[in-house]
Amino acid sequence: MERRLTAILSADVDGYSRLMGVDEAGTLERLKACRRELIDLTVEEYHGRIIKLMGDGVLIEFASVVDAVQCAAVIQRRMSGRDQGVPDEQRMRFRVGINLGDIIVEADDIYGDGVNIAARLQGIAEPGGIFISGTAFDQVAHKVDVGFVALGEHRLKNIADPVRVYRVLLDPADTGKVVSAPPARWRAISLLSFAALLIATTAAVVAWQWPFAQRPSIAVLPFANLSEDQTQDYFADGITDDLITDLARLSNLDVISQNSVFTYKGKPHVLEEIRRDFGVRFVVEGSVQRSGDLIRVNAQLIDTSSGAHLWANRFDRGAAEVFVVQDEMGRQIADALGLKLTPSEAERIARPPTANLEAYDYYLRAEQAARTGRRSLMLEALELFDKAEALDSGFAEAFASDAHATAYVWRSAYDDVLQSALARKRAYDKASRALALDPELPSPYAVLAIMQVVDRRYEQAIASAQKAVALGPADAEAHMAVAYVQLITGNHAAAAAAVQKALRYDPNPSAIDRYTAGMVFYLQRDYERAVDSFKRAGYGSQGNGKFVTPLAMAYVRLSRIDEARATVAEAQRLLGGRDSLAAWRLGNAHFRQEDLAFILDALRQAGLPEWPFGFHGDEQNRLKGTEIAATVMGKLLRGKTEPSASPALLQVQQDGKGAFRSATQMMTETVSVKGDLLCEQSENAFGRPDCGPVYRRAKPTDEMSYTYVNSTKVFYFSPAP
Template sequence: MERRLTAILSADVVGYSRLMGLDEAGTLERLKACRRELIDSTVEEYHGRIIKLMGDGALVEFPSVVDAVQCAAVVQRKMSGRDDGVPEDMRIQFRIGVNLGDIIAEGDDIYGDGVNIAARLQAIAEPGGIFISGTAFDQVAHKVDVGYVALGEQRLKNIADPVRVYRVLLDPAKVGTVVFAPRAHSLGVMLLALTALLIAAAGAFVAWQWVSPKRPSIAVLPFANLSEDQSQDYFADGITDDLITDLTRLSNLDVISQNSVFVYKGKPHVLEEIRRALGVRFVVEGSVQRSGDLIRVNAQLIDASSGLHLWANRFDRGASEVFAVQDEMGRQIADALGLKLTRSETERIARPPTSNLEAYDYYLRAEQAARTGRRSRMLEALALFDKAEALDGRFAEAFAADAHASSFIWRMTYDDVLQSAPARKRAYDKASRALALDPDLPSPYAVLAIMQAVDRRYEQAIASAQKAVALGPGNAEARMAVAYVQLVWGNHADAATAVRTALKYDPNPSAIDRYTAGMVFFLQHDYERATDSFQRARDGSENNGDFVTPLAMAYIRAGRIDDARATVAEAARLRGGRECLAGWRLANANLRSQDLAFTLDALREAGLPEWPFGFHGDEQARLTGAEIAATVIGKVLRGKTEPSKGPAIMQIQLDGKAAFRSPNQMMTETVSVKGDLLCEQSENAFGQPDCGPVYRHTKSTDETGFTYVNSSKVFYFSAAD
């Protein structure tokens, strides 16, 4: 017994029993003549082996699926005119199914699902027609002189999993076309609609090419990983990412960003839904198969409004030629769309990002990890970027992606991944290095713009953001950088314009960009859109609680009081009671004072407490600035913190240098007194001073004596020299 991958052709005579009942002798004679004059010679010509002949059909094995489909096409074309002199109800017609699959060979016979699928495809084919499986189509597309109709996944009798099914078009005028049939209740309905679909699709394409002035828009869907090793998923993602990057560099094409297309990873591609959701006319989809040092990339360009395939190709290369494959794909897609590339665009697409394939491999793995936004994978991403950069110190795209990931960690205050100060420094350093290597990259400028805005260097921030847009007018990251800078600068109308443009290229942005959009809409008093943006930010975040609080202020302004208060309660639960107005004030200190006050008023009305853990101090017992200084400066403060009541200690020198330690926090900082507030300043909280009051306890039995509260802590302490 032997297992092998092979092409199987299953043929069946339509209405055999009825034909035999009408004219047994005549039917047998005509069937024998058909086999003798057509079937046997055609099978032999295309190197097939007849496994078995039944009275009403045949099972044939081919070493090549291209030969199997070509043989089927020749037979059906010749059969169409063979019985012209015979009454219609007496004519012999075949149904044929072709599959590429795994079979079991025993003696001269073959068995298994590979055979069964071919037989089931033959059973649902129309008289005179050919149905092939998706595995067969992937190998024969554009290699046989036929066209195809993609009928989607179909349930076949006694086959466990759905099978992709394609109908073969024998009309010479349809050679090379691949049409997606619309969803329907049955195969019969889809087939009846085929002719109208082809005419409409062709007409629509001509109209777009010659009449419509609108720029073409395209989405590159995540390429499927067909490798036996599923850990190669990152490589398929990398092919997708790089093709998107190449197409984004074309000045006359609107390209949907990575954020939005990766929503469809691992999901069925329903073109009409994708067209509506992403607002695109064209879609690229494909697959990647990697085996050792060999790669196979299949790709096709589809008109999403009609289902018509405009281009398809398969690339079989060595892994070292991956950049050549990406170059050819980008140029061929541009050709299929009728785009004329400038010399600089051609050179840009052809330029490989690195000559070191090992560095490229680490870079792809890092990008896949960073794309998740999860704390657990961000540290992994940074380590992988380090390896890529160590192998190729001139790998500009790796430094740019590293800067983006480091900036994200800094903005999200993922201190357990990388503390604020080193994260900030890393983002600046990597962005600067990327631009030194390749000054035409838009992403590092976008990273710098965000960071400069947080650092309140607004003139530099807007200059960086504008440079990012100039280099990448279709780059959603660049547009969102403009939106953020204009937001914190108080130019709400300009910020809203930038957001809308960014959403055109990235209809499903990351949670942090949804949050930025929500803030822009909120400050423009567009509470419906603000609510929608904040809801999507909350739902799209990988980390519970990251974007819950701002939704409460949108609910309040939209008049949804109960929803607002429920949201505050949800934030308190998810954040362990740490969410408070003081924390919001500190995190958004770079907003204009009137904008910050506007958000704080809404959150206060929603019920967000002033201090963490719901702390309320007795204002009669509050210390003045002079009393605070006398109590804490040059002292050791010992006590406990909320919520665990774990031990904590703060040591403050006379010059204000200080250290704070608790079971879950350790930091060095500078302590000062401003007005009647005690302030801690470190690299946390974007370097902003975190200030709060100090209260004397009025109960003589209280062993701690004082309470200090700010945005992140409630510290009960007693002071000693």
């Protein structure tokens, strides 16, 4: 059974039976002409796919909800100009409903609540109007040339949860507006439309319905630290993390990831906002108080639609019983939700991650540091993981989290935290160790998938990603691993589907996952969504210019050249001028050649320079390969590097073994000449050769006679006498 997230447009003719009764032949001919001359052409223009025609109705699928709304707006605007000269009571008017939701695909048809909601919205829409769901609105606001009236939440027949409803304003003067309708007016619309809903849509909806129950969804908000010692935050965070992990192991429950819920840390818990941000029916919130060897944990389960407390409890125990508390909480919450645990689920919840409380304490501290993603704290996180693992060599979760953090260091090229080759080896080793201890953990497989695809071991990467999802169907990290693997292997549609699944469980992902999503949308040519993802990645990266630069390439494809160039300038300011096309070419060498070319072309148009620090060489003074070899091989090169002009040395033996030293860097490497380029290959840059030209300086202002440039450095030097 295939499932996917898609935009569904449902439309029908208002009062079709009445129109047929007045003029059957004329109505049918006008409907056929309307389909032929307007609907079919417009749907094709906006990349839609007509699923089926049902008398006066039509069901259409779109890959982009922006396209769906734009298509509907064009149809309704053009319909207002048709049937000129026809009496008003005989004019043909469409009602349109649009939803962005999960569907089930079977042969050429689609089913599920995603479809049903679109049909229900169509049924309550006004003649000539368009109603869209909140999930659709969240993606199209300010992206189409229409306005919106927020009609609030509305209960639709046979739909378990209330649906946010928006009416589309088609007048060009209303473009960009988002206003709220008076409650009384909305109630009137709802009551008047209800009868029409029953009459006009029941038969069609029954044909589309699929007999499956909606799964409950939940977000565990960060537990507050009520201890007098505020450094105990990590312990409260650990209680939250472990409860999320336990609940995520339940097969009939959708759980929002740690990454998203921790955006609410320290913020007031407004149920309406949480329901909107995460799309969940239930939340768990609580507090932790630790004093010496005693802990007190308060927790409550709340229905976000009503605010009702469905369950609450207080646990007063010794700190050594923290795992017992977690087990009891998980079981009691599952019971309050009416979930029946399978024997294996009950066993996994009851199984403590470690029997060593000191190891657990180090693990929690490591997780807190790693969650920041900050270069300055990643080394501390790895050291804390080492301590936890040394105390308990069977602590599978510690090894799994260690692998995840190390892979992040490796993927982010934090060579000052851990050099690339060492980070690569450590991530592989830790992931393998975690799986040896607990083969049912999804996270290590997700880590392996990322590592393997960068290493171009594509079949292994796909297998690892699929295994991660099989073990963790509600694990956002697993789905994002699938997205990255499919992105690199060129399966962009599959990558986009995986991103949507990941966002379901992690609506507010990390900067690096936003970057991945942006890349997927960019290579799918969905530039508006790429802009949104890249913007969020840049905002969420705390000034990391590496996540700012890619926004420029999406702007280029939207012909927003000035914004693209301004974005490159801002990224260069954040990165100290170090970003370059050469760096992108080297760091993304595992992409398909045509995809990488499409990326580099846009960045070039945005003004990203070929070399770091904006270096431009004089091609008339560029050395040939034989000249480079004679100048470099077997020599000691003394000089200085940009941007600080700090002293640097490159020692190269005749066999190519070399060592580079500067005020901030020291590494051993292999030096070679390839064509007319000088190449360095070390433990950095994923172990790839970093190559660049060498120039003779025509008028040096110092004693440096040559310049060597690659993706990471501009090195002015002279061979030592």
